[in-house]
Amino acid sequence: MGDNKSEKQNYNVVNKSLTKVDGKSLVNGKPVFAGDYDYPDGLVAGILASPKAHAEIVKINTSEAEKVDGVVSVLHHGNVDRVPHTTAGQGYPEPSPYDAYIFDRRVRYVGDRVAAVAGESGEAVREGLEKIDVEYRDLEPIFDPKKSRDASVLIHDEEDSSGIYDPENNVAANVDIEIGDPEKIISGADVVVEETCETQFAQHTPIEPHVTTAYLDEHERLVVRTSTQVPFHVRRILAQILDMPIGKIRVIKPRVGGGFGVKQEFLLEDVASLFALRTGRPVTMEYSREEEFRSSRCRHPMEVRVKLGATSEGELQGIIMEVLSNTGAYGTHSLTVLSNVGSKTLPLYNKASDLHFFGDAVYTNLPVPGAYRGYGAPQGYFSLEFAMEKLAEKVGKDPIEIRRINHIKEGETSPIFEKLGEGKEGTVQYINSCRLDECLDRGAEKIGWNERNDKEASDKYRKKGFGLAINMQGSGIPLIDMAAARLKLNEDGSFNLYVGATDIGTGSDTVLSQIAAEALGIDLDDIIVYSSDTDFTPFDSGAYASSTTYVSGNAVRKAAEKARDRIIEIFASRYDENPEEIDWKDGKIIGSDTTKTLAEFALSLTSGEMETDQEQIEATASEVPEESPPPFAAHFVELEVDTRTGEIDLQKYVSAVDCGTAINPNLAEGQMEGAIVNGIGYALTEEMEFNNSGRMTNPSFFDYKIPNTEDIPEIEVILVESSEPTGPMGAKSVGEIGINGAIPAIANAVRDATGIELTNPPFTPEKVWEKLKETRK
Amino acid sequence: MKVEFVLNGKEVEFDVDPGKVLLDLLRESGHKSVKAGCKTGDCGACMVLVDGRAMTSCTLYAAQVDGQDVKTVEGLEDELADRLKESLLEAGAVQCGFCIPGVLISAYSLLSKVENPSRDEIKAALDGNLCRCTGYVKQIDAIKETAKSLGGS
Numbered sequence: 001m002g003d004n005k006s007e008k009q010n011y012n013v014v015n016k017s018l019t020k021v022d023g024k025s026l027v028n029g030k031p032v033f034a035g036d037y038d039y040p041d042g043l044v045a046g047i048l049a050s051p052k053a054h055a056e057i058v059k060i061n062t063s064e065a066e067k068v069d070g071v072v073s074v075l076h077h078g079n080v081d082r083v084p085h086t087t088a089g090q091g092y093p094e095p096s097p098y099d100a101y102i103f104d105r106r107v108r109y110v111g112d113r114v115a116a117v118a119g120e121s122g123e124a125v126r127e128g129l130e131k132i133d134v135e136y137r138d139l140e141p142i143f144d145p146k147k148s149r150d151a152s153v154l155i156h157d158e159e160d161s162s163g164i165y166d167p168e169n170n171v172a173a174n175v176d177i178e179i180g181d182p183e184k185i186i187s188g189a190d191v192v193v194e195e196t197c198e199t200q201f202a203q204h205t206p207i208e209p210h211v212t213t214a215y216l217d218e219h220e221r222l223v224v225r226t227s228t229q230v231p232f233h234v235r236r237i238l239a240q241i242l243d244m245p246i247g248k249i250r251v252i253k254p255r256v257g258g259g260f261g262v263k264q265e266f267l268l269e270d271v272a273s274l275f276a277l278r279t280g281r282p283v284t285m286e287y288s289r290e291e292e293f294r295s296s297r298c299r300h301p302m303e304v305r306v307k308l309g310a311t312s313e314g315e316l317q318g319i320i321m322e323v324l325s326n327t328g329a330y331g332t333h334s335l336t337v338l339s340n341v342g343s344k345t346l347p348l349y350n351k352a353s354d355l356h357f358f359g360d361a362v363y364t365n366l367p368v369p370g371a372y373r374g375y376g377a378p379q380g381y382f383s384l385e386f387a388m389e390k391l392a393e394k395v396g397k398d399p400i401e402i403r404r405i406n407h408i409k410e411g412e413t414s415p416i417f418e419k420l421g422e423g424k425e426g427t428v429q430y431i432n433s434c435r436l437d438e439c440l441d442r443g444a445e446k447i448g449w450n451e452r453n454d455k456e457a458s459d460k461y462r463k464k465g466f467g468l469a470i471n472m473q474g475s476g477i478p479l480i481d482m483a484a485a486r487l488k489l490n491e492d493g494s495f496n497l498y499v500g501a502t503d504i505g506t507g508s509d510t511v512l513s514q515i516a517a518e519a520l521g522i523d524l525d526d527i528i529v530y531s532s533d534t535d536f537t538p539f540d541s542g543a544y545a546s547s548t549t550y551v552s553g554n555a556v557r558k559a560a561e562k563a564r565d566r567i568i569e570i571f572a573s574r575y576d577e578n579p580e581e582i583d584w585k586d587g588k589i590i591g592s593d594t595t596k597t598l599a600e601f602a603l604s605l606t607s608g609e610m611e612t613d614q615e616q617i618e619a620t621a622s623e624v625p626e627e628s629p630p631p632f633a634a635h636f637v638e639l640e641v642d643t644r645t646g647e648i649d650l651q652k653y654v655s656a657v658d659c660g661t662a663i664n665p666n667l668a669e670g671q672m673e674g675a676i677v678n679g680i681g682y683a684l685t686e687e688m689e690f691n692n693s694g695r696m697t698n699p700s701f702f703d704y705k706i707p708n709t710e711d712i713p714e715i716e717v718i719l720v721e722s723s724e725p726t727g728p729m730g731a732k733s734v735g736e737i738g739i740n741g742a743i744p745a746i747a748n749a750v751r752d753a754t755g756i757e758l759t760n761p762p763f764t765p766e767k768v769w770e771k772l773k774e775t776r777k
Numbered sequence: 778m779k780v781e782f783v784l785n786g787k788e789v790e791f792d793v794d795p796g797k798v799l800l801d802l803l804r805e806s807g808h809k810s811v812k813a814g815c816k817t818g819d820c821g822a823c824m825v826l827v828d829g830r831a832m833t834s835c836t837l838y839a840a841q842v843d844g845q846d847v848k849t850v851e852g853l854e855d856e857l858a859d860r861l862k863e864s865l866l867e868a869g870a871v872q873c874g875f876c877i878p879g880v881l882i883s884a885y886s887l888l889s890k891v892e893n894p895s896r897d898e899i900k901a902a903l904d905g906n907l908c909r910c911t912g913y914v915k916q917i918d919a920i921k922e923t924a925k926s927l928g929g930s
Contacts, residue, residue, distance in 0.1 A: 017869060019866045019867060019869075020866065020869075020871060022874075023866040023871055023874075024862075024866070026871050026873075026874030026877055027862040027865055027866055027871055027874070027877055027881070028810070028850065028851075028862065029809065029810020029811075029812075029849070029850035029851060029877070029878040029881075030809070030810075031809035032874075033812075033875065035813070036809040204909070205909055206873070206875075206909055207812075207814040207820055207822055207873070207875045207876050207907055207908065207909055208812070208814065208873065208875040209814070255873070255874065256873060257812075257814075257873045257874070257875030257876075258872075258873040258875060258909050258910050260909065288816065289814070289815040289816065289817065289820075504873065505872040505873025505874065505875075505910050506872065507872065664869075666868070666869030666915070667869055669869065669915075670869050670870075670872055670910070670911055670912075670915060673911060673912035673913075673914045673915065674872065674909070674910045674911050674912045675912075676912055677912035677913065678909065678912075700815065700817055700819065701815050701817065701819035701820055701907060702817060702819050706907060706909065707913075708903075708904045708905070708906075708907060708913075709899070709900040709901075709903045709904050709906070709913045709916075709917065710900050710901065710904045712900075712912065712913055712914070715912060715914050
């Protein structure tokens, strides 16, 4: 591909850190979130959560609840249709099993739904929920994923669920891909490394919990205003489970207070809608923080075994990766997250010719993992990058060098791209842009990698260490997800941009507006963006899988080109110009004889001046990506371990990322910084803990520790811009990749500092101290 | 019971239940900048200024602010507030924006008292404002930048 940097163009609107188009309203605290709207005559509703990990509901009596003053409606399995579905907000047909019901006769984890109450006030709802009398028959719960496959108890033996890989053995999903004969090549290899790491239950914790309001409009259509990442999928699933035509439902996404995957789930919309349909009144539901922890979604805990075989020079020959994923009580995203553990990691080391990737996602009676930033990649990269560190040591190479020798380069491919996709086969893909070597160089320089052995810890009890990890992600889901955009010209030359793409705080409304403005040669101020309203914007799969900048961005670019072409066509015919020779720049349409500003021409287009040539310029374009160009990143950390307390003092975190063209560098850095800190929490402090009844014991920000300002190290993000030829203005997506590095880089640095091997995050002082104690023996 | 206080510069009076939480009272009376992220005093999204101090309104009864001066982001309109908002936007410190009103309140309270805070002082002042989007880097930068721009003028 040559030197991409030289191909990089100069842009007017993109590649600039312009402020967010929705920034002013956010910074002034305007009422723009789902919970900020007031509804006259509105009801509130709440959910009765299961106190049992596994039980059958023998009897449910709601008569006392219905008598409570202010209670208006009560829902439970006895009065709601049973429709098997998945809560995964994925493209249709979803690659997740249909194993969920609005309400079921069975509860499968502490926090599962039992019933719901709508009422005039929060107090009435609380009292109503308390007065619901439920008789349970306890079933034996399964908490250990390692025992799930052989358990005598079945978690999903109901007859009407479908798409479960092996319900007789509690296996929700399975993947098994073999390329060549890795066992053979590894057994004959000069060097073999085998590592097993185990990751924990962790939560997304957007600061805005899930909030949904459902109401009927004046035409009796169902309107749902909800904090979602996937408005179009929500509409489709609502239609499916309520047995309503899609056209009778409108889903509106207002500003969303963070998602990270947890709002790619369909969680409150069904119950709020049912209440609205039954009562004819607006119904608002909002998870409390405790409910958000217990009953929303989390990250799949996994055990990932990696076995590497390499030459004495450190060239990888074979990789075996085996995964046991705990999918909790329901199989939402079970197959695709499992697939991604391999599909987002193994192509990075494409020098290994022979590969085996296999594993199961098993049911347990614990809360439900789903989509979470990184989507399996963080779990896979932990084991892989931990093993790579040992390989470097065994062959006597610098950890940077071992990665350089083995990582994928421009023009190369991996058989994994074709064999392993999102719940089915993938697509062939060659890497068009990869500046990972530069990421390694620049990150190493910033952290002081070559001088690391000269640096001393701050006191004699502390030990200093450096660590690194590299990774890739993707940009959307090729040949599955799609995005569309529509542009409408106004009389002053400004354009309305309508996108189905879902800004959940990432800044995608801004990024997409920048792409539109650039392609149209106008200012950002001349784009008025409106996103994610199923009545008014075209379809988009939604905000997940690092898709928006790349996939939705390309849809916007195409729509802009279409609009521009049509304007030129009309201009040429009106003024008798050759369309091929018309120039379009600085807001002007320049022909050989006639020149007009876009604003002048736009005004004339809908005025009598144009006589019968009047036309509303409007262009819609769809984008179905054929590939998913990976962003690449190198993460470096510097830390000290206090050998007296086991505390890890993370001092510096440097991350260099190849993001293609950064459409908005500030926002791209922000995606990285946020993901890095999210990853640091995952590595050091965050874990959902359970008692022996399966109840989460730390469902609050006080007990479940996410990083605050005092917990962050010095963080430096370096954007190493390449130009991705298939991306809009050369861009790739960077929503997720930043979260993949913290666990392995920190584990590698702790090993560098102390020699201890941490294989089960979070790396709390207790765990570190215990390991240090073992080494002293 | 009757509660009287100054809210965003205006004297207000509410007839409330003694158990009424300030957060709920403020939101119900249209002050939607005050966000509910946890209702346990841990996330800081509901912060307001009470006599100039940044406090979580979810852990205060309305009755506790009787006779005091309460400010929400709706009432922050002076030069310091404007500069802070501008710096937050320019630094790229606003992603989803849900935590931002609380961040503004904490930062406003800090800069009202400390003219040129160090990064460590900023971190300490904002340690009660959880943000899951930004990683805090640009928020700290923005507050530092605000202090600089005001000191220079």
